[in-house]
Amino acid sequence: MAAEPDSFALFYFTAAAILFAGPIGYFFTRLYHARMLIRERQQRNLPVAPGHSFLFGHLLYLKSVIDALPEKAHYQYAFGDIARHHFSREGVFYMDLWPVSSLFLTVVSPQVANQTTQTNSSLGLDKPALLPRFFKPITDGENLFTMPEKEWKPWRTTFNKGFSHDHILSLVPRMAKETSVYCSRLRTCAEKGALIHLDPITLRFTMDLIGQTILNTSLGAQKGYNTLADCMLSQIRWHQPNAETNPFEYLNFARWYMHWWNSRQMNDYIGKELDKRYNEYKADAANTRSKAVIDIVLQAYMPENTKTAPANLDPEFRAFAIRQIRLFVFAGHDSTSSTICYTLHLLATNPEILTRIRVEHDAVFGKDLAATQSLLESQPHLTESLPYTTAIIKETLRLFTPAGSSKAGKPRVDLTDDVGNRCPTDDATVFFVHVEMHRSPKYWIRPDDFLPERWLVDPGHELYPMKGASRPFEHGPRNCIAQGLVMTEMRVVLAMVVRQFDFKPAYEEWDRLHPSKGLRTYRGERAYQIEEGAAHPVDKYPCRVYERGSSSSLDITTFTPV
Numbered sequence: 001m002a003a004e005p006d007s008f009a010l011f012y013f014t015a016a017a018i019l020f021a022g023p024i025g026y027f028f029t030r031l032y033h034a035r036m037l038i039r040e041r042q043q044r045n046l047p048v049a050p051g052h053s054f055l056f057g058h059l060l061y062l063k064s065v066i067d068a069l070p071e072k073a074h075y076q077y078a079f080g081d082i083a084r085h086h087f088s089r090e091g092v093f094y095m096d097l098w099p100v101s102s103l104f105l106t107v108v109s110p111q112v113a114n115q116t117t118q119t120n121s122s123l124g125l126d127k128p129a130l131l132p133r134f135f136k137p138i139t140d141g142e143n144l145f146t147m148p149e150k151e152w153k154p155w156r157t158t159f160n161k162g163f164s165h166d167h168i169l170s171l172v173p174r175m176a177k178e179t180s181v182y183c184s185r186l187r188t189c190a191e192k193g194a195l196i197h198l199d200p201i202t203l204r205f206t207m208d209l210i211g212q213t214i215l216n217t218s219l220g221a222q223k224g225y226n227t228l229a230d231c232m233l234s235q236i237r238w239h240q241p242n243a244e245t246n247p248f249e250y251l252n253f254a255r256w257y258m259h260w261w262n263s264r265q266m267n268d269y270i271g272k273e274l275d276k277r278y279n280e281y282k283a284d285a286a287n288t289r290s291k292a293v294i295d296i297v298l299q300a301y302m303p304e305n306t307k308t309a310p311a312n313l314d315p316e317f318r319a320f321a322i323r324q325i326r327l328f329v330f331a332g333h334d335s336t337s338s339t340i341c342y343t344l345h346l347l348a349t350n351p352e353i354l355t356r357i358r359v360e361h362d363a364v365f366g367k368d369l370a371a372t373q374s375l376l377e378s379q380p381h382l383t384e385s386l387p388y389t390t391a392i393i394k395e396t397l398r399l400f401t402p403a404g405s406s407k408a409g410k411p412r413v414d415l416t417d418d419v420g421n422r423c424p425t426d427d428a429t430v431f432f433v434h435v436e437m438h439r440s441p442k443y444w445i446r447p448d449d450f451l452p453e454r455w456l457v458d459p460g461h462e463l464y465p466m467k468g469a470s471r472p473f474e475h476g477p478r479n480c481i482a483q484g485l486v487m488t489e490m491r492v493v494l495a496m497v498v499r500q501f502d503f504k505p506a507y508e509e510w511d512r513l514h515p516s517k518g519l520r521t522y523r524g525e526r527a528y529q530i531e532e533g534a535a536h537p538v539d540k541y542p543c544r545v546y547e548r549g550s551s552s553s554l555d556i557t558t559f560t561p562v
């Protein structure tokens with residue numbers, strides 16, 4: 001009997017050993033594998049970031065580069081700085097961020113990016129395994145952006161119908177209507193003379209734009225609370241910034257709660273909308289002609305004869321449809337808002353270019369500013385007669401690219417860097433760093449200058465862009481499905497807003513009100529980008545807005561947040 005406690009102890013010890021040995025063994029096997037991948041690349045003299053250690057990989061090195069950036073700066077700047085300082089010849093480099101993230105093959109070379117998305121068909125189609133983590137709070141699961149190739153392909157074909165040229169033109173009157181509400185809000189700000197943060201005002205506007213274009217409805221987010229818009233905006237505010245580099249942020253339990261709550265609200269809102277439209281379809285098949293994304297999803301589900309449709313939407317399909325709509329609401333408002341803010345910023349700081357865009361607008365829409373909206377509504381094709389405006393949008397997207405791009409590396413698939421190294425992609429996230437590619441002196445003449453002309457010159461001109469060096473919407477089969485929509489929205493917004501308002505960045509004033517000792521510019525730019533879903537201007541772009549031509553007569557020194 002005396003042996004009994006011993007055998008219990010042995011049992012518990014063995015059980016505990018099995019319980020812990022498994023995960024610990026797994027961890028060390030993965031650690032060894034991750035570190036050996038880098039060692040093997042170092043031995044082959046491939047471009048590997050400096051500062052690698054067996055225990056931490058490149059995590060501490062990356063942290064030291066991020067610490068040298070201004071507060072909250074987007075982590076992509078850190079990747080860009082490493083590329084510029086150490087790998088400008090190769091245009092690519094490896095970085096080992098396991099276990100927080102993965103092995104990265106960072107790409108800033110256009111020709112390597114072209115190989116990835118166009119030449120090497122097996123690389124351009126699948127997204128890396130870490131992407132669903134980013135999207136989890138946004139869409140609550142797999143979506144068009146993250147789907148593996150096989151599932152993605154038929155759905156991409158289906159959703160493409162919502163982005164045809166003719167359909168986009170048919171949406172111009174709705175875009176103009178929401179832009180007029182934005183203009184009214186800007187006018188109120190101008191009348192108050194207050195310092196405003198342009199980004200949140202613009203985010204609510206682009207929510208309304210996406211409501212009109214994707215959901216075929218008015219969300220009214222510019223006028224007040226809307227469950228879908230507000231919960232999505234909150235979801236992004238609570239999104240973990242710089243997730244690839246800061247594991248401690250995962251321990252924020254308030255974030256877990258808010259994500260759960262917002263997610264429930266959004267699912268409920270979209271679910272009810274889907275059910276309502278489903279019932280309308282069943283009652284009248286003619287409703288199924290709409291090309292809005294929400295209707296396209298339902299059309300894919302409906303049988304030929306709508307009368308034979310089941311009484312209720314299949315729950316699995318309903319959950320799938322909700323995820324896709326959440327993706328379109330997110331992708332549809334976030335990057336566009338950032339692009340509007342940066343375009344207005346660049347015009348405010350480049351008065352000659354502002355004058356030229358207004359000359360183009362006068363030529364197309366006439367001198368009567370108030371008539372712009374009705375002209376856009378009655379003649380949507382006028383948006384296609386704005387080459388200089390289009391060049392300004394392209395140049396803004398080059399200088400302040402709002403969205404990134406990443407692909408899943410594949411076994412036995414290599415990429416050849418700018419000096420001829422063959423770089424394996426297996427186990428790696430192939431990560432394009434647009435912020436560096438778009439501003440590298442290796443690929444661009446006068447890279448930091450705002451020069452819309454480079455989009456208007458003929459091939460052979462020194463400013464003519466190098467093939468594949470500009471990729472705000474990415475290239476290849478998984479490029480942005482909505483780039484035509486974005487360009488049209490931007491032309492409508494600029495035609496209406498730039499004709500009526502002047503903007504002045506107010507960072508100096510903001511900094512006086514919020515003194516801080518840290519670095520406040522990135523490569524001389526105060527309105528640098530931070531991660532808030534897409535890349536947005538830091539401090540939400542403090543500025544003042546004036547009715548066109550009245551700015552010099554104003555002398556405003558007080559601060560009234562709007």
Ligand code: HEM
Binds near residue numbers: 333335483
């Ligand atoms: C300035 C605005 C925008 C920019 C710069 C932008 C950029 C991008 C980029 C770079 C990708 C490819 C990502 C990758 O390769 O991993 C992408 C994909 C995507 N974008 Fe956009 N986007 C914008 C606006 C929009 C809008 C307005 C919508 C929806 C209405 C949208 C919906 C999507 C979707 C659904 C995908 C995934 C496509 C697929 O995998 O088939 N985007 N976007």
